[in-house]
Amino acid sequence: MSQATTGAAPATAPYAATDRTVPTRSRERASYDREVVHAILDEAYVCHLGFVRDGAPVVLPTLYGRVGERLYVHGSTGSRPLRAAGQTDPGLPVCLTVTHVDGLVLARSAFHHSINYRSVVVHGIAYQVTDPEEKSAALDALVDHVVPGRAADSRPGDAKELAATAVLRLDLAEVSAKIRTGGPNDEPEDLTLPYWTGVVPLTRGYGAPIPADDLDPAVALPEYLSAL
Amino acid sequence: MSQATTGAAPATAPYAATDRTVPTRSRERASYDREVVHAILDEAYVCHLGFVRDGAPVVLPTLYGRVGERLYVHGSTGSRPLRAAGQTDPGLPVCLTVTHVDGLVLARSAFHHSINYRSVVVHGIAYQVTDPEEKSAALDALVDHVVPGRAADSRPGDAKELAATAVLRLDLAEVSAKIRTGGPNDEPEDLTLPYWTGVVPLTRGYGAPIPADDLDPAVALPEYLSAL
Numbered sequence: 001m002s003q004a005t006t007g008a009a010p011a012t013a014p015y016a017a018t019d020r021t022v023p024t025r026s027r028e029r030a031s032y033d034r035e036v037v038h039a040i041l042d043e044a045y046v047c048h049l050g051f052v053r054d055g056a057p058v059v060l061p062t063l064y065g066r067v068g069e070r071l072y073v074h075g076s077t078g079s080r081p082l083r084a085a086g087q088t089d090p091g092l093p094v095c096l097t098v099t100h101v102d103g104l105v106l107a108r109s110a111f112h113h114s115i116n117y118r119s120v121v122v123h124g125i126a127y128q129v130t131d132p133e134e135k136s137a138a139l140d141a142l143v144d145h146v147v148p149g150r151a152a153d154s155r156p157g158d159a160k161e162l163a164a165t166a167v168l169r170l171d172l173a174e175v176s177a178k179i180r181t182g183g184p185n186d187e188p189e190d191l192t193l194p195y196w197t198g199v200v201p202l203t204r205g206y207g208a209p210i211p212a213d214d215l216d217p218a219v220a221l222p223e224y225l226s227a228l
Numbered sequence: 229m230s231q232a233t234t235g236a237a238p239a240t241a242p243y244a245a246t247d248r249t250v251p252t253r254s255r256e257r258a259s260y261d262r263e264v265v266h267a268i269l270d271e272a273y274v275c276h277l278g279f280v281r282d283g284a285p286v287v288l289p290t291l292y293g294r295v296g297e298r299l300y301v302h303g304s305t306g307s308r309p310l311r312a313a314g315q316t317d318p319g320l321p322v323c324l325t326v327t328h329v330d331g332l333v334l335a336r337s338a339f340h341h342s343i344n345y346r347s348v349v350v351h352g353i354a355y356q357v358t359d360p361e362e363k364s365a366a367l368d369a370l371v372d373h374v375v376p377g378r379a380a381d382s383r384p385g386d387a388k389e390l391a392a393t394a395v396l397r398l399d400l401a402e403v404s405a406k407i408r409t410g411g412p413n414d415e416p417e418d419l420t421l422p423y424w425t426g427v428v429p430l431t432r433g434y435g436a437p438i439p440a441d442d443l444d445p446a447v448a449l450p451e452y453l454s455a456l
Contacts, residue, residue, distance in 0.1 A: 020286075025304050045329045045343060045430075048276035050287035057285050058248075059278035061327040061347050076253050099289040101273045103435075106453075110371045110382045111389040115273060119289050143338045147428070154338045154423050161339040183440045195382050196447050200375070200456065201435030202273075207331075211426040212411045219424050225334075228428060 011069060020123050021176035031177040034069075040120045040177055041066050041098055045146065049073060050095040051126075064096070065141030069172040071096060071122065072129070072138035077166045091125035096170055104200040107184035108193040114180065116199060122175045126168040138167045149224040239297060248351050249404035259405040262297075268348045268405055269294055269326055273374065277301060278323040279354075292324070293369030297400040299324060299350065300357070300366035305394045319353035324398055332428040335412035336421040342408065344427060350403045354396040366395045377452040 014032040015021070023030050031037070046061045065072045073096070103116035129135045139162075140151040157165065184197050206228040209221060242260040243249070251258050259265070274289045293300045301324075331344035357363045367390075368379040385393065412425050434456045437449060 020284075025307055045332070046327055046345065048278075048287050048325055048327070050276075050278040050285035050323070052280055052283070052285050055280070056248075056321045056351065057278035057280050057287075057323045058351075059276050059285075059287050059323040059325040060349065061325060061345065063343060079253055093284045095278070095285045095287040097276055097287040097289060099274055099276070104273070104374050106375065106378060106382070108383055109385070109389070110367060110379060111385045111393070113371050113374055113378070113382070115291060115374070117274065117289065121287065123284065123286075139338060143341050146332050146341055146343070147334065150334060150341070151338060154334070154341070155336055155418060155421055157337070157339045161337070165339070183438070186440075190383060191442055192444070193383055194444075194447060196437075196439070196450050196453065197443050198437055198439040200437045200453060203433045203435050205431045205433060207429030207431050209424075209426055209428045210411070211424070212414075214419055215425050216420070216422075219422055222424050225424065225428060 015173070015175050017176070018123075018174050021121070021174055023176075023178060026178075026180075029178045029180055031179060032175075033177070036179075037120050037172065037175055037177050038066065040100065040118045041071070042145075044098045044100060047071075047073070047096050047098045050097070051092055063142055063145065065138060065143075065145040067137060067141045071170045071172060072141060072167055073126070073170070074139065074142055074165055074167045077164060079166070091127045092168070094124065094126045094168075094170060096122040096124075101202055102181070103202055105180075105184050106197055106200065108186045108190045108195045108197050112184055112186055114184070116180050116182070118177065118179045120175065120177050122170060122172060124170050124174055126170045129167040129169050132162075134169075135162065135165075135167050138169070139165065147224055147228075149222075153222060153224075243401070243403050245404070246351075246402050249349070249402055251404075251406060254406075254408075257406045257408055259407060260403075261405070262400075264407075265348050265400065265403055265405050266294065268328065268346045269299070270373070272326045272328060275299075275301070275324050275326045278325070279320055291370055291373065293366060293371075293373040295365060295369045299398045299400060300369055300395055301354070301398070302367065302370055302393055302395045305392060307394070319355045320396070322352065322354045322396075322398060324350040324352075329430055330409070331430055333408075333412050334425055334428065336414045336418045336423045336425050340412055340414055342412070344408050344410070346405065346407045348403065348405050350398060350400060352398050352402055354398045357395040357397050360390075362397075363390065363395050366397070367393065375452055375456075377450075381450060381452075
């Protein structure tokens with residue numbers, strides 16, 4: 001994705017680890033590599049956005065987009081986190097988490113059952129985007145996150161729609177990935193127990209696109225969809 | 229699942245809506261039906277657990293299990309949320325969210341792009357489980373949540389493993405589901421625009437089980453796995 005709107009050359013150094021991004025458990029699963037983090041973020045469709053309201057945590061699933069080292073989420077200007085970000089000076093503390101579940105890990109012992117997964121956790125302050133150009137680029141990124149290439153093949157938002165949509169920006173600064181791969185880690189004394197052990201992979205696929213009832217049959221399925 | 233450990237007859241009335249569980253947007257997508265909520269919870273593998281640490285939100289993916297109207301999450305006694313719940317009196321305020329992404333909704337306008345999804349959001353206080361029987365049943369539920377039937381076909385936790393594992397309980401009380409289905413909702417004036425519009429379904433499947441390298445070839449694949 002373009003780095004143009006970040007106004008900086010692409011960063012290549014790993015993200016700096018902080019107290020919040022060093023896990024207390026299984027530290028060997030943590031990664032601060034930018035490409036690893038970007039790949040996990042780009043592959044998912046929704047993130048889970050956490051914020052604090054009246055002292056209690058709230059976690060909501062939401063679409064997001066990435067432009068370089070910035071993430072964007074959007075919503076109605078009337079939605080709770082968007083209102084909260086607008087009301088909070090200097091921004092809304094959030095935690096944005098994305099997780100892929102890749103496999104079920106069946107150990108011989110109940111204790112060592114696990115999941116193969118790839119997750120990214122981003123801590124930071126979300127700010128309302130007020131610059132019209134950045135907002136427009138963020139909304140394109142949100143649509144292209146659903147299907148790459150789609151923003152250019154749909155009607156852009158008009159002034160009324162843009163005004164009704166609030167966009168939050170979260171910089172990728174305090175961020176880490178955590179990844180578990182491979183088979184079970186049974187205890188040596190359990191290796192001869194008579195239970196099947198291994199991994200059941202989970203896969204994700206696409207069904208055949210379902211045209212809207214009111215789609216003009218003359219409109220062909222675009223290549224970016226037939227290629228999925 | 230068994231209601232035995234809850235000590236109460238199965239509840240059938242919908243969950244009571246509260247200020248936190250009535251969405252500010254798209255209220256017609258909300259459901260408080262227990263069967264709807266249970267089905268969404270039982271189908272997912274990980275939840276996103278939110279809590280507050282040092283005034284900031286934290287959202288972590290984690291396994292969970294359900295026993296009737298109670299959810300359980302577990303972790304090392306050294307992990308952050310588990311420690312926090314143990315230290316907090318009278319418990320740890322959490323928000324536990326589960327989301328399925330069912331389809332990509334491509335509207336003619338960028339503004340109306342969306343996702344078909346099913347989510348459950350649970351607000352409440354998580355408590356450390358101290359009763360040994362409840363803890364054991366919770367850990368069975370966590371393993372059976374990964375693969376139903378697996379808890380009975382693996383080595384149960386021993387005293388040392390149980391002592392190293394903390395379990396949090398969260399009652400299903402302040403809870404709602406939110407569901408979007410169907411096609412795009414384009415504006416009437418956009419219906420003749422020349423963009424393909426409809427839904428791309430997302431599917432989840434299972435790959436062939438991968439036996440652990442050290443699995444005795446004489447151990448057959450159990451039926452609960454071949455049936456996936």
